[in-house]
Amino acid sequence: MASKTTSHRILLDRIKDTRVRDEIVSRNNNPKIACRREFRREPTNQRVHFALHDAKGGRIAWGTAVLVDYSPNGALLGHIMFEDGFWPDHEFTVSFKITGGRYEGVYVYGEPLRFATSRANLALRFDGLYVKL
Numbered sequence: 001m002a003s004k005t006t007s008h009r010i011l012l013d014r015i016k017d018t019r020v021r022d023e024i025v026s027r028n029n030n031p032k033i034a035c036r037r038e039f040r041r042e043p044t045n046q047r048v049h050f051a052l053h054d055a056k057g058g059r060i061a062w063g064t065a066v067l068v069d070y071s072p073n074g075a076l077l078g079h080i081m082f083e084d085g086f087w088p089d090h091e092f093t094v095s096f097k098i099t100g101g102r103y104e105g106v107y108v109y110g111e112p113l114r115f116a117t118s119r120a121n122l123a124l125r126f127d128g129l130y131v132k133l
Helices: 004-016 019-027
Strands: 042-053 059-070 074-084 093-098 106-116 121-131
Touching: 042 074, 059 093, 074 106, 093 121
Parallel strands: none
Antiparallel strands: 042 059, 042 093, 059 074, 074 121, 093 106, 106 121
16 A cells, blocks of 8 residues: 555646646646736735625624735635624625724625634635725
């Protein structure tokens, strides 16, 4: 039986030989950067107030978190602490408001991409950015 390291390398080699890789390379002239992010993440350490909303737009949970990083397409919230409610067991959307620093007053609305209750973090894709003037 092969070791885990060997099996992992074999699996990676098989993935490299798939049609998916060929599609990515065909869309990008430089295959070395074909799998990189479209936009770079900008690290930050901003405190935010967030809310989780149900399909009808009602607020089902809220609290505070730290904006770990962001890009034009999305963000990562960490150190999530709920003031009321908890992770829903159905579809939800996310909004948050930056409460200090140079981006104070920016509101964000988006869809969750992944969340981990064990690490209290949430990645989301932006639907919209709004600035209160």
